[in-house]
Amino acid sequence: MNRFYMTLFFLFFLSTNVWAINGREVQEKVVEVRVKALTRKADVGMVLFDKTGKRTRTLNEYSKKTGDNAYKVLVMFKTPPDLEDVGFLIHARSFSDRDLWAYFPEYKRIRRIPNTSQDDSFFGSDFSYDDFGGPPNIDDYSFKIIKEEEFDGKPSYVLEVTPKIRRKYTRYIAWVAKDLWIYIKIEYYQDDTLYRTGSFKDIRTITGIPTPFKLEMENKKTNHRTELTLENIVYNPELSDDMFTQKTLQKGVK
Amino acid sequence: MSLLNLLRFISLRHMRLQKAQTFMAVSGICLGVAAIVSIGIINNSILFSFEDSINKVTGKAVLQITGAQSGFPEELLEKVQGVTGVEYAVPIIDTHGILVGGKEESLMILGIDVLIDHQIRSYSLSEDNSDIPDPLLFLAKPDSILITNRFAEREKIKLEQKINIQTVQGIKTLKVRGLLNPEGPAKAMDGNIAIMDIYAAQMAFGKEGRIDRIDVSILKGETIESVKKRIEDALPKGYNVDTPEGRTKQVEILLSTFQRNINLISFIAVFVGMYLIYNAVSIAVVHRKKEIGILRAIGTKRGQIIRLFLSETLVIAVIGSSLGIGFGIFLAKSLVSVFGQVVSEIYMRTSVNEISISYDHLIKGFFAGIITSIIAAMFPAISSSRITPISAIRSVPFSEDGFFTKKKLGIASIFFVVCAVCLFLQYKLTENNSYFHSSLGVFVATLFILIGLSLATPAFLKAYLLFFRRFIASKMGSSGKLAGLNLQKNINRNAVAAAAVFYGISVFVSTAGFMYSAKMSVMRFIDNAVKAEILITSGHPLATTGSKNIPMPLDMLKEVEKIPGVLQADPFRKLYVSYNNRRTLLLNIDVARRLSYSSFMVVSGEEKNLSNILSNKDNVLINEGFALKNNIKPGDSIVLPTPNGQVSFGVAAIIVEYTSDIGSILMDIHTYQRYWKERLADTIAVRVKDKKNSEAVRKAIQDKFGNDRKLFVLLASEFKKEIRKIIDQVFVFNYMLNVITLTIASLGIIVTLLASVLERTREIGILRAIGMLKKQVSQVVVLESMLLGLAGGTLGCVAGIVNGWMTLDGFYRSDFGASAQYFIPYASIIWAIIISGLLSAIAGIYPARRAAKTNIVEALAYE
Amino acid sequence: MIELRNVSKIYLHGSSEVSALKDVSISIKKGEFLTIMGPSGSGKSTLLNLVGGLDQPSIGEIFIDDKPIHNISDDELTLIRRRSVGFIFQFFNLLPILTAVENVSLPLMLEGISFTKIKPKAKELLGKVGLEKRSEHRPEQLSGGEMQRVAIARALITNPAVLLADEPTGNLDSKTSEEILSLLKYLNGQGQTIVMVTHDLKASTYGTRIIKLKDGALSEDISIGGNGK
Numbered sequence A: 001m002n003r004f005y006m007t008l009f010f011l012f013f014l015s016t017n018v019w020a021i022n023g024r025e026v027q028e029k030v031v032e033v034r035v036k037a038l039t040r041k042a043d044v045g046m047v048l049f050d051k052t053g054k055r056t057r058t059l060n061e062y063s064k065k066t067g068d069n070a071y072k073v074l075v076m077f078k079t080p081p082d083l084e085d086v087g088f089l090i091h092a093r094s095f096s097d098r099d100l101w102a103y104f105p106e107y108k109r110i111r112r113i114p115n116t117s118q119d120d121s122f123f124g125s126d127f128s129y130d131d132f133g134g135p136p137n138i139d140d141y142s143f144k145i146i147k148e149e150e151f152d153g154k155p156s157y158v159l160e161v162t163p164k165i166r167r168k169y170t171r172y173i174a175w176v177a178k179d180l181w182i183y184i185k186i187e188y189y190q191d192d193t194l195y196r197t198g199s200f201k202d203i204r205t206i207t208g209i210p211t212p213f214k215l216e217m218e219n220k221k222t223n224h225r226t227e228l229t230l231e232n233i234v235y236n237p238e239l240s241d242d243m244f245t246q247k248t249l250q251k252g253v254k
Numbered sequence B: 001m002s003l004l005n006l007l008r009f010i011s012l013r014h015m016r017l018q019k020a021q022t023f024m025a026v027s028g029i030c031l032g033v034a035a036i037v038s039i040g041i042i043n044n045s046i047l048f049s050f051e052d053s054i055n056k057v058t059g060k061a062v063l064q065i066t067g068a069q070s071g072f073p074e075e076l077l078e079k080v081q082g083v084t085g086v087e088y089a090v091p092i093i094d095t096h097g098i099l100v101g102g103k104e105e106s107l108m109i110l111g112i113d114v115l116i117d118h119q120i121r122s123y124s125l126s127e128d129n130s131d132i133p134d135p136l137l138f139l140a141k142p143d144s145i146l147i148t149n150r151f152a153e154r155e156k157i158k159l160e161q162k163i164n165i166q167t168v169q170g171i172k173t174l175k176v177r178g179l180l181n182p183e184g185p186a187k188a189m190d191g192n193i194a195i196m197d198i199y200a201a202q203m204a205f206g207k208e209g210r211i212d213r214i215d216v217s218i219l220k221g222e223t224i225e226s227v228k229k230r231i232e233d234a235l236p237k238g239y240n241v242d243t244p245e246g247r248t249k250q251v252e253i254l255l256s257t258f259q260r261n262i263n264l265i266s267f268i269a270v271f272v273g274m275y276l277i278y279n280a281v282s283i284a285v286v287h288r289k290k291e292i293g294i295l296r297a298i299g300t301k302r303g304q305i306i307r308l309f310l311s312e313t314l315v316i317a318v319i320g321s322s323l324g325i326g327f328g329i330f331l332a333k334s335l336v337s338v339f340g341q342v343v344s345e346i347y348m349r350t351s352v353n354e355i356s357i358s359y360d361h362l363i364k365g366f367f368a369g370i371i372t373s374i375i376a377a378m379f380p381a382i383s384s385s386r387i388t389p390i391s392a393i394r395s396v397p398f399s400e401d402g403f404f405t406k407k408k409l410g411i412a413s414i415f416f417v418v419c420a421v422c423l424f425l426q427y428k429l430t431e432n433n434s435y436f437h438s439s440l441g442v443f444v445a446t447l448f449i450l451i452g453l454s455l456a457t458p459a460f461l462k463a464y465l466l467f468f469r470r471f472i473a474s475k476m477g478s479s480g481k482l483a484g485l486n487l488q489k490n491i492n493r494n495a496v497a498a499a500a501v502f503y504g505i506s507v508f509v510s511t512a513g514f515m516y517s518a519k520m521s522v523m524r525f526i527d528n529a530v531k532a533e534i535l536i537t538s539g540h541p542l543a544t545t546g547s548k549n550i551p552m553p554l555d556m557l558k559e560v561e562k563i564p565g566v567l568q569a570d571p572f573r574k575l576y577v578s579y580n581n582r583r584t585l586l587l588n589i590d591v592a593r594r595l596s597y598s599s600f601m602v603v604s605g606e607e608k609n610l611s612n613i614l615s616n617k618d619n620v621l622i623n624e625g626f627a628l629k630n631n632i633k634p635g636d637s638i639v640l641p642t643p644n645g646q647v648s649f650g651v652a653a654i655i656v657e658y659t660s661d662i663g664s665i666l667m668d669i670h671t672y673q674r675y676w677k678e679r680l681a682d683t684i685a686v687r688v689k690d691k692k693n694s695e696a697v698r699k700a701i702q703d704k705f706g707n708d709r710k711l712f713v714l715l716a717s718e719f720k721k722e723i724r725k726i727i728d729q730v731f732v733f734n735y736m737l738n739v740i741t742l743t744i745a746s747l748g749i750i751v752t753l754l755a756s757v758l759e760r761t762r763e764i765g766i767l768r769a770i771g772m773l774k775k776q777v778s779q780v781v782v783l784e785s786m787l788l789g790l791a792g793g794t795l796g797c798v799a800g801i802v803n804g805w806m807t808l809d810g811f812y813r814s815d816f817g818a819s820a821q822y823f824i825p826y827a828s829i830i831w832a833i834i835i836s837g838l839l840s841a842i843a844g845i846y847p848a849r850r851a852a853k854t855n856i857v858e859a860l861a862y863e
Numbered sequence C: 001m002i003e004l005r006n007v008s009k010i011y012l013h014g015s016s017e018v019s020a021l022k023d024v025s026i027s028i029k030k031g032e033f034l035t036i037m038g039p040s041g042s043g044k045s046t047l048l049n050l051v052g053g054l055d056q057p058s059i060g061e062i063f064i065d066d067k068p069i070h071n072i073s074d075d076e077l078t079l080i081r082r083r084s085v086g087f088i089f090q091f092f093n094l095l096p097i098l099t100a101v102e103n104v105s106l107p108l109m110l111e112g113i114s115f116t117k118i119k120p121k122a123k124e125l126l127g128k129v130g131l132e133k134r135s136e137h138r139p140e141q142l143s144g145g146e147m148q149r150v151a152i153a154r155a156l157i158t159n160p161a162v163l164l165a166d167e168p169t170g171n172l173d174s175k176t177s178e179e180i181l182s183l184l185k186y187l188n189g190q191g192q193t194i195v196m197v198t199h200d201l202k203a204s205t206y207g208t209r210i211i212k213l214k215d216g217a218l219s220e221d222i223s224i225g226g227n228g229k
């Protein structure tokens, strides 16, 4: 199940990849950049690797900022044929309060995906609902710069993020590129064990917004890996509100 | 202290010297205890497996909402979710399919809302070694199914492999999109469980828009009772809101007949074991009469003698019971899966492969062994204390032992028989449901018949031997004469051996009697009910919730009728409904059609015009068992839960109906369709135009549907054969009982004859000294054994016939209906006589060899 | 020391009665060696059994050391047999499953004393009857005379008030008989009261007093006098 949410997770990252001088200020800057990138459309190629091999799929992604912290996302799968016209719709009132629907054409049925407790793992997976809930609410975490170093050729702050209340991932280490204010790498820890790693590469600046075109997430426990490649990114396109409805989800984007 | 001295110096030495006797006594107790223990464990394991499956499949749900078996509308889910105090309410499709190909295993298939169900149940999917490689595909494709690792291994199924599953919609091809680790539901049913998304399951099983069950967890701080009440108020009438424990209880009720049946076995096994102890101790007392006399003469108190024998028995009982526990566990282990299979076929699907030992049963078995042994030893022990010291000094041959004099025996025998008759009369004459109308009374009555008639064995044996000597022995030469004389010398003791056979045979004949009667009744009913030549089912012809039945859509009827040579195709749908919290069978047939060629066997109520009364009307017929259990008369009405809420149906008549032992209701299928909104049939009965063409028509049907779905197309004769097989299966435990009792009976004979041979050492020595051949000696002993066996067997048949009749009346009639008639099992009686003769002849072999080996010099020197 | 007052014993044989003893009164003093003689069926054994508490009189009273042994419960009577009387039978009546020393110990074992505690005394007694080397043998490995010696040792182990012997030599040859009788005589010399039934006139001469029975009634009572031979 995780791959599916991993996907959602990355999708979200795509739309909100922003980042700040003490720990908290670094985070505030990151959030600022992410919010700027909220309205956009993109074509996404996704490759999933596991022990049995790899799977490829393509999808279109649309997102729109609809309020201070509110936004809407629509994702439509194109390939493979088995997944054609499968779609997801997100209505987020804030970064952590959102409704999620999925459409499965073979059932001709829209299913609401319940917004359950953030810490519950889905289907016993190592992905928590929190993973695709938007940038974490700043007040729920404490941030600390543990060092500055060059990473992937970029000078970065290394940020330690600790949830104030114990969570599944007890700690993240995030590398924030100094001028771009985006994450270029995150490590998720469960106590002292590294659980999974995300890395964000091929960073180009489109319409003034730094955007990683190649994203990778690796689950250290299961040895599964997912790569995303972005194409045709357009920031702040004209997207009508009608587009982000269950009707479009069902009928497809014309 | 003095007891310890006696035990150590006297009892232990006897045990060591008389190894064979000790061994027999120990094995008798061991067998009895093993029977209790194994049956207890098996019972427990079956229940536990149900409970465990229910629990695993239930997860965190504390309430479960069920309706009629065919499910209820999806919309109810939202209603339940809206009830205050409900944390999660998740929909379930609870059904099953059969894997086509491979081992044809049946699978419990759970349709769950995968997006939310983990709130209730835990699934181990993504951790490390097992997962759904592509969860999105799983959700997007309706052919997705998850099976357990265990099942996959057994059936050699790989991930992403397509499997064929027999469903209501015919054979469906599904794709394995994930393997479940044994956790939560995946551990239930020994891995024979598959998980589908709820909507996929609805599509595959023809249940669009319907769900079978809603599982509910409640918010912290709420009580189950109050939430249950609120849910009940929010729902239309006719839905059950029950705790999982409640469901377990229902299983218990469902299995109660079955369990009663097998508990009976353990009881009788212990009783027969007890008898063996009585036998062994009696013989020991007779054998050691002189010793007792000496002990008494030099100052041993009566109480000491009694305690000595009781302690000896205690030692033997402790050893026997301990061995019995071990043996019982072993038996349970080796038999549990067989029992599980039978339960699956007849009642509910389950797979029990492991035993769950309840210490309760072990302790119960242990103490039952000890207590019954002590009680059994009591009589001979008391009689031993009556041996006078003088009898030791006066070296006269025994006068028979003191406790059971001829007169006393006669009185006791008559007393028990009279008691049995009274108990049985009381049962017959009291109203159903009254306190005195209990199966226990009948059981005690059968026991009294056994005791009463066994006490009459000495008198019977005497008459029998007189007869033998006068008419038969003369034709058998010296061995015959000697054997007859020897037996006559010690009538009472030999009667004990005969009585052992008596018990074995009477149990054999009585089981045969009621099994035969039940079978005959069912077959008569079937002959009446099944007038069709061909039956089409997708599963085992009798199994309803049994493992292998997938209903067929009613549209098939028309297609069947299109096949040339087919006169008519009638549907038959059966399912369980809950009446008064008891599972009851609801049978649906096309009444008008059925009446056009066959009538019902009406016991009371309307007989004419049933077609008008029932067809698409809110009237039903009920069977005797149901009427009896719920005290319903024709003209009453019963309220049944339907998917559309509670509906009241008028009872038009009570009929003979043996489809199940849990009570059944018969409804017109149109009425059923109207309320249940479901068009399925479990069996299609096909009548052909010309009987001669049956086989050809069968083939035509097979060819037409065989590809889409797996079907059993059976000729009526084959169907009846299947039913016979199932009835036999129901009684498989009774066969076991026969084996146990006959084994114990043989042990009884061996013990007696051995004692008799040892005692006659001197006599045998003299016979040998004056020229009797070894062969002749053993011939005499074997002949004696056979005579005893035949005597016991003959009397046993008499008791068996009576007991079979009472058992049928007391136990099976309440299940099968009062119309069950008693048939004397002549064939079994002939068998019983043959078995008793043969078995006792075989039992005589060992003592005979001992006798033949008698050393002449030692025997004559013996004081 | 032993008192029989007007003792009668009537056996019921179906509907007919057999008077085995008719109004017998005897008084036996301590230290006496009484022999009872009489034809077969005259009631000798019956008398001895009554004195030994193996049976109860139909009419009359019996006392041992002034304690009544008639009309008492079976348990009380059993204790009399165990503690106050020692029996020697014609057919020895040893338990075949026990060794000689175990047979001798049996009466004390019934009191609950452990065999290891009794054993020295039992061995001593076996020595006294001349069987020290045979103590671990079973009855079947012993001769008749030896078995009877074991029986005597068993009878003595409780230091009984009286030793009762019913034709103790009835099954033995004359030489062995003499040995056994000498042993009894020796014991009587040590102060042991003995009542012995015998057919053998010669045997009766070992005693100090002879009683003759006829048809269940006392016909003669002869004192041989003194303890000497």
Ligand SMILES: Nc1ncnc2c1ncn2[C@@H]1O[C@H](COP(=O)(O)OP(=O)(O)OP(=O)(O)O)[C@@H](O)[C@H]1O
Pocket (backbone or CB within 6 Å): C011, C012, C013, C018, C019, C020, C038, C039, C040, C041, C042, C043, C044, C045, C046, C047
């Ligand atoms: N248990 C009994 N039942 C019936 N009659 C008995 C019983 N015991 C003894 N008698 C009878 O009582 C009478 C006396 O028997 P008892 O044994 O005392 O004779 P006895 O003098 O010892 O003879 P013997 O010298 O042969 O041993 C006999 O006629 C005998 O038949």
Ligand SMILES: [Mg+2]
Pocket (backbone or CB within 6 Å): C044, C045, C046, C166
């Ligand atoms: Mg005598």
